[in-house]
Amino acid sequence: MTSIRRRVLLAAPALALPASARAQAPWPDRPIRWINPGPAGGAGDVLSRLVGDRLGARLGQTVVVENRPGAGTNIGMTAVARSAPDGYTVGLASIASHAANKWLHANMPFDPEKDFAAVGMIALVPNIVVVPPQIPPRDLQGFIAWAKGLGRPLNFGSVGIGSSQHLAAAQFGQITGIEIIHAPYNQAGQMNTDLIEGRLDVLFQSISAVSGMAQAGRMRPIAVSGPERVPAFPDLPTMREQGVDVTTTGWFGLAAPAGVPEPILARLDEALAACMEEADLRQRIVAGGSVPRMMRRAEFARFMAEQSERMGAIIRATGARAG
Template identity: 70%
Template sequence: MSIPTLSRRTALLGLAAALPIAGARAQTGDWPSRPIRWVNPGPAGGAGDVISRLVGDRLQARLGQPVVVDNRPGAGTNIGMTQVARAAPDGYTVGLATIAANAANKWLYRSMPFDPEKDFAAVGLIALVPNIVVIPPAVPARTLQEFITWAKAQGRPINFGSVGAGSSQHLAGSQFQIITGLQLQHLPYTNSGQMNTDLIEGRIDMLFQSISAVTQMAQAGRMRPIAVSGTARVSAFPDLPTMQEQGVDITSTGWFGLCTPAGVPEPILARLDTELQAIVQDPALAQRLTASGAIPRAMGRADFTRFMAEESAKWRVVIEAVGAKVD
């Protein structure tokens, strides 16, 4: 017995309508059904590591699967983010997006192992991280302008350290050089502890450093804070003026967000976006981030994609102005 034409057409239409749903289920399955790897492209104990673990723990609780932080530092965050870019786009690998890998490095490195625009999918911003300017106790300056006057009188390049090329500290130093006209020599470190020691002992002249990395030493008088970047003062040093307040118009900060490899199915990205925004807006997390020197800043996928593009364009100008390059 043949199926009536109308019934056959209805059946075909029903089958066609069901295909997208079946396809979405095939893509996402029961995600997540196993642990998620969170790649931090910076060192253990750094600001990115702290943020990865704070947010990763909360993401684990919300998804019901372990979120395992995997520190993969090196090459200005390029090593870790290469692993993210090359991972299977199945939602089981995420990466900590940074100002280096996702904005500055393409203008610094002569050869890049990934394309920051094409090889990642944005999930959302987590936090802004202002830098604090610290100098050795032996330098007589007490303010940023006094330090500039001292630096100009030295008759030599002023050394400044950072955690690596493309880091927010390196970029802040490059901006500082352009605005003040000082001749600066960038010294990239792989070990933040050694960098702090070299500053304390006077082997380098200044640092743009993450607040959490130097708070105890600065409060103990082992190094002298003279300014913070960003648009507002920070809770750890409420009496310390910003660079802008002291006549040096640097308000840029480091930042951290979440991304995945390109090609992750839309339903998974949407779920990660929803969960991340809820986590970042949680008052308990905000308190922990603020205590570590960060400023919580929730931003969804579309806005975060635009934000990273704007950051890339901004730092291209600075990097080209100082002629910075990494082979």
């Protein structure tokens, strides 16, 4: 038998394999899309780029962050849910997308439990209560007194219906009896400008979006809307410390479309957990105003289910709704 004939026969079994088996390549072999369903410049955008960069280094592929804001995160997370379950699209899950929205929207475009697979938690995102520098209040109780004397509702903005910013403000209004009007924004920068120029009265804003302006005196921080003080503003009391029991805080984690193969989910889980152990990344997350909080897949799935029940109770109590 000639050497050419022998090579053809040896190659025959491989050629006879099904096309799907021959085409299957190790994952990942191309860039991964990370959808941030919030606005550019917000806390979710900052975390997506910080963590996405490190995740890409761990996986050996570029992670490309795509901002898809709108409808209180529903636009971006719908894109995630409807993506091919091949591990090449992931999304930033949040208190809005996976806890609050199903209680706020009559017709959700996705099921937050059935249409996603949890990958892992990344961080808690406390909000800071900031007011325009030209108004007199210096603390939360002073602001409450000022607001009650206005003779009109308060105007506040948030990154969207169902966000921790929206729900914290709704709780504040329900507890204090102050009427507040919500204006959702797709641009964190425009929302901050409107506060500084007095078109908004208060923001329950992510620390990463306003820390520089607050420290420069362009807006005045008066409280933290979370259960604990934050490293970025260690002397700033929480709302609870100032007599208003609002402890709603944001959080972010990574989710994939339902149906992603188990080996890919396991590798994503391992890579994300390894990223979250990196001291430099954790320091950068803290510097951005968030609190690193790692949870693996199963724990994060339980956390999101618990948060959904908690947000449902808050939304029913406050009467918050979409539209």
